[in-house]
Amino acid sequence: MRFMMLMIPRGYETATPGTMPEAAAVARMMKYNQALQDAGILLSCDGLHPPSMGARVTFQGGKPRVSDGPFAEAKEVLGGYWMINVKSRAEAIEWASRCPAGDNEIIEVRQVQEMEDFPADVQEAAAGFETMQRGSAGR
Amino acid sequence: MRFMILVKANRDTEAGVMSEEKRIAEMTAYHEELAKAGALLDASGLQPSSRGARIVFSARGQRSVIDGPFAEAKELIAGYTIIEVKSRDEAIEWAKRMPNPAGDGKEGEIELRQLFELEDFEPSEAIDRLRQIEAGARPA
Numbered sequence: 001m002r003f004m005m006l007m008i009p010r011g012y013e014t015a016t017p018g019t020m021p022e023a024a025a026v027a028r029m030m031k032y033n034q035a036l037q038d039a040g041i042l043l044s045c046d047g048l049h050p051p052s053m054g055a056r057v058t059f060q061g062g063k064p065r066v067s068d069g070p071f072a073e074a075k076e077v078l079g080g081y082w083m084i085n086v087k088s089r090a091e092a093i094e095w096a097s098r099c100p101a102g103d104n105e106i107i108e109v110r111q112v113q114e115m116e117d118f119p120a121d122v123q124e125a126a127a128g129f130e131t132m133q134r135g136s137a138g139r
Numbered sequence: 140m141r142f143m144i145l146v147k148a149n150r151d152t153e154a155g156v157m158s159e160e161k162r163i164a165e166m167t168a169y170h171e172e173l174a175k176a177g178a179l180l181d182a183s184g185l186q187p188s189s190r191g192a193r194i195v196f197s198a199r200g201q202r203s204v205i206d207g208p209f210a211e212a213k214e215l216i217a218g219y220t221i222i223e224v225k226s227r228d229e230a231i232e233w234a235k236r237m238p239n240p241a242g243d244g245k246e247g248e249i250e251l252r253q254l255f256e257l258e259d260f261e262p263s264e265a266i267d268r269l270r271q272i273e274a275g276a277r278p279a
Contacts, residue, residue: 004183004185020260026260027265030265033269033272042272044181044273045272046141046221048254049253054252055227056249057234057248057249057251058246058248062244064234064236066231075214076214083183093194093204097194097202099194103196104198109194110186111185111190111191113183113186113218118157122160126166133181133183
């Protein structure tokens with residue numbers, strides 16, 4: 001089963017554009033990434049630029065409205081994620097606990113929806129989606 | 140450049156309410172268009188936070204595990220789509236075209252965030268290793 005480990009760094013909601021992680025923190029995290037890789041459970045991982053470089057789209061009244069970041073009301077934002085494939089929720093939590101995260105960082109562990117989790121009518125409406133999930137941009 | 144479109148949670152997604160068939164079909168069509176344009180990298184939905192957990196790392200190096208659900212559905216994520224585009228404007232254009240994930244007549248919100256690329260970092264041994272890991276982790 002797939003789990004997403006969402007890294008929520010406190011304070012990242014107000015980080016200025018162009019904020020980069022420190023080299024020491026990257027090096028620490030690299031050992032952890034390597035352990036995930038060696039265990040054969042790492043599917044993908046990425047870091048996100050601060051929300052001050054992002055945007056939000058709301059859909060009130062059926063019309064998309066764009067607001068540029070930073071988002072004043074945000075109490076917590078995503079800083080990065082790992083997608084892992086493990087045998088149980090307990091194993092996912094065990095891996096998240098091993099992360100060399102810093103003070104006041106939070107990792108949220110969430111199970112990914114698989115097609116077989118859905119009832120038949122939903123699977124039918126989403127036919128072809130699994131192929132799309134693997135992407136087309138050819139990286 | 141890659142962007143992640145984060146679909147925000149709401150009361151329905153947190154309660155595990157399935158989207159209507161119409162919305163699922165519209166979302167599938169939207170992802171079909173992304174795929175046709177060669178812009179789609181990855182997309183998934185997340186189960187409600189009630190089935191998840193949080194690990195909080197304290198200043199003293201302790202880790203506490205807190206079981207979901209987590210309050211403030213607006214701060215939570217229900218799913219994501221990763222796209223590869225030429226500019227932030229193009230990413231915003233695609234984001235605007237996404238069907239309202241909450242359903243018609245409901246308040247929906249998505250967040251668009253650029254992903255770090257290895258080229259954004261100063262060259263170092265750690266970054267070289269990350270490059271190798273990414274090459275191995277990503278499906279070919």
